[in-house]
Amino acid sequence: xxxxxxxxxxxxxxxxxxxxxxxxxxxxGDSLWSSEPRAIFKGGSYFLAQRKLSSTSVLSLGSIExxxxxxxxxxxxxxxxxxxxxxxxxxxFKKNELLELQEVEKVLSDVRADNVKVIPVQKxxxxxxxxxxxxxxxxxxxKNIAQALIYKVKQKQKGAQRxxxxxxxxxxxxxxxxxDSGKVVVHALDEKARxxxxxxxxxxxxxxxxxxxxxxxxxxxxxxRKNNSKKQAKKSA
Amino acid sequence: MAATFxxxxxxxxxxxxxxxxxxxxxxxxxxxxxxxxxxxxxQQRTFIQMRTVLKVVDNSGAKKVMCIQxxxxxxxxxxxxxxxxxxxxxxxxxKVKKGKVVYGVVVRAxxxxxxxxxxxxxxxxxxxxxxxxxxxxxxxxxxGPVPHELRQKKHVKILSLAGHIA
Numbered sequence: 001x002x003x004x005x006x007x008x009x010x011x012x013x014x015x016x017x018x019x020x021x022x023x024x025x026x027x028x029g030d031s032l033w034s035s036e037p038r039a040i041f042k043g044g045s046y047f048l049a050q051r052k053l054s055s056t057s058v059l060s061l062g063s064i065e066x067x068x069x070x071x072x073x074x075x076x077x078x079x080x081x082x083x084x085x086x087x088x089x090x091x092x093f094k095k096n097e098l099l100e101l102q103e104v105e106k107v108l109s110d111v112r113a114d115n116v117k118v119i120p121v122q123k124x125x126x127x128x129x130x131x132x133x134x135x136x137x138x139x140x141x142x143k144n145i146a147q148a149l150i151y152k153v154k155q156k157q158k159g160a161q162r163x164x165x166x167x168x169x170x171x172x173x174x175x176x177x178x179x180d181s182g183k184v185v186v187h188a189l190d191e192k193a194r195x196x197x198x199x200x201x202x203x204x205x206x207x208x209x210x211x212x213x214x215x216x217x218x219x220x221x222x223x224x225r226k227n228n229s230k231k232q233a234k235k236s237a
Numbered sequence: 238m239a240a241t242f243x244x245x246x247x248x249x250x251x252x253x254x255x256x257x258x259x260x261x262x263x264x265x266x267x268x269x270x271x272x273x274x275x276x277x278x279x280q281q282r283t284f285i286q287m288r289t290v291l292k293v294v295d296n297s298g299a300k301k302v303m304c305i306q307x308x309x310x311x312x313x314x315x316x317x318x319x320x321x322x323x324x325x326x327x328x329x330x331x332k333v334k335k336g337k338v339v340y341g342v343v344v345r346a347x348x349x350x351x352x353x354x355x356x357x358x359x360x361x362x363x364x365x366x367x368x369x370x371x372x373x374x375x376x377x378x379x380x381g382p383v384p385h386e387l388r389q390k391k392h393v394k395i396l397s398l399a400g401h402i403a
Contacts, residue, residue: 127388127402169391173371178393185393197377199397 098153098166098181101130108134111148113141113188119203129183133199136190139174145188146177153181282348282359284313285320291365294344295376295398298331299324302341302365316346316358317390322365332375333367339375341365342392344383344399358384358403366395374398 101118108116113134122129136142146168157163166181176193179186187199285291289304302322307314314320320341327335344366349359360382367375374394382403387396396402 125402127385127396131397167391167393169393170372173373175371176373176394178397180388180393185397187397197398202378202398202400 097183098156098164099149099179099184099186101132101184103152103156104132104149104184104186107148107152108132108145111141111145113145115194117200119200121203125203128185130185131199131203132184132186133194134186134188135194136188139190142177142188142190143171143174146171146179149179149186282346284310284315284348285318285343285346285363286313289313289363290325291320291322291341291343291363293341293367294364294380295366295374296331296378296380297333297367297374297376299327299333299339299367301326302339302367304341305338314343315348316343316350316384317386317392318343319368320365322367339367340370341367342387342395344379344387344395345381350384350386352386358386360384360403368395 105116105118113136115133115135117133119131119133120129121131125131134145136145150165150168153166154163166179169178169180170176175190176197177188179188189197189199284307285304286307287305291302291304293299293302301324303325304314304320304322306321308319308321310318320343322339322341324333324335324337324339327333333339342365343363345360345362345364347359347361347363349357351357364381366379369375372392372394377398379395379399382401383396383399384403387393
């Protein structure tokens with residue numbers, strides 16, 4: 001019985017469509033199907049995000065198995081320009097990033113970007129380690145910052161067979177350009193956009209959110225009330 | 238002879254029923270568990286298409302929005318896709334008003350979406366973040382969890398405005 005089920009599973013996974021995967025995982029009983037309800041968010045019973053693990057852990061395509069945990073981490077970091085084919089291969093992925101923090105700072109100071117702020121978000125952001133925010137004086141300046149960073153990446157990878165470029169968003173608009181290079185995410189905004197979105201308050205409040213919880217622990221300790229009344233206490237006989 | 242035959246039949250019948258009864262009760266309890274997980278008894282979630290009402294999860298001023306076009310995909314939009322929508326319900330003083338035609342990025346979808354490691358992710362509701370034509374979010378904060386798929390789809394701006402990433 002087990003053999004037949006494994007054979008049918010293999011056949012279905014060969015088709016590699018999400019619908020097929022879904023149907024097979026449900027029909028094979030509770031042992032192979034696990035779900036964890038998640039994300040009760042911020043006090044309200046908001047919604048549940050279910051993550052359904054199909055039984056690929058048992059009979060996965062051989063290429064994925066070897067690099068399973070590292071793949072997951074890589075994917076969470078979201079190496080943006082890697083193609084799917086690269087993902088599923090067990091070839092060693094490059095350890096060096098597309099852009100290092102020091103290089104980013106150097107480039108930004110060369111381009112004379114204003115108000116460069118580096119925020120380490122390792123603790124409350126699983127997908128990036130550093131957020132760099134820079135202001136440009138005009139839309140042309142913002143575009144120039146983005147171009148300079150990409151030029152730096154190209155220089156770094158000179159002579160390599162395949163150029164891995166970081167993903168750039170917002171290039172046509174010129175108001176807010178995001179350059180995503182794995183661990184370091186660079187935001188180039190103009191002044192109006194910076195005031196409008198106020199990204200620093202978003203990420204720095206993330207770190208300070210942890211502090212009020214500690215005060216809460218102190219606050220819930222029972223303290224005897226002070227009796228300031230002038231009434232004379234009853235003297236027990 | 239007829240009486241013995243009848244008694245034999247009844248005995249056989251009773252034992253059969255006794256056996257069957259046990260099996261039936263066992264089957265019932267087992268089938269109740271598997272009934273909930275059975276493929277045909279689960280609700281089949283599908284794409285986000287024309288006339289789908291979605292929730293707005295940023296502070297742009299709109300509350301509910303109805304999809305009028307899914308920009309990519311013949312069958313409809315999925316998690317991470319952009320749609321054109323019309324604002325059906327809005328807060329009184331907000332950046333968008335009722336009746337405005339806006340673009341939106343789907344950040345939560347009831348339909349499951351496969352990830353490259355084989356797992357699937359699905360949410361309990363359909364939610365959208367309003368953007369302009371260039372892809373800039375109109376609101377400044379995004380509420381609720383957003384999935385990682387947005388990074389691959391080049392919506393890092395929405396990810397950076399979000400508080401919680403699924």
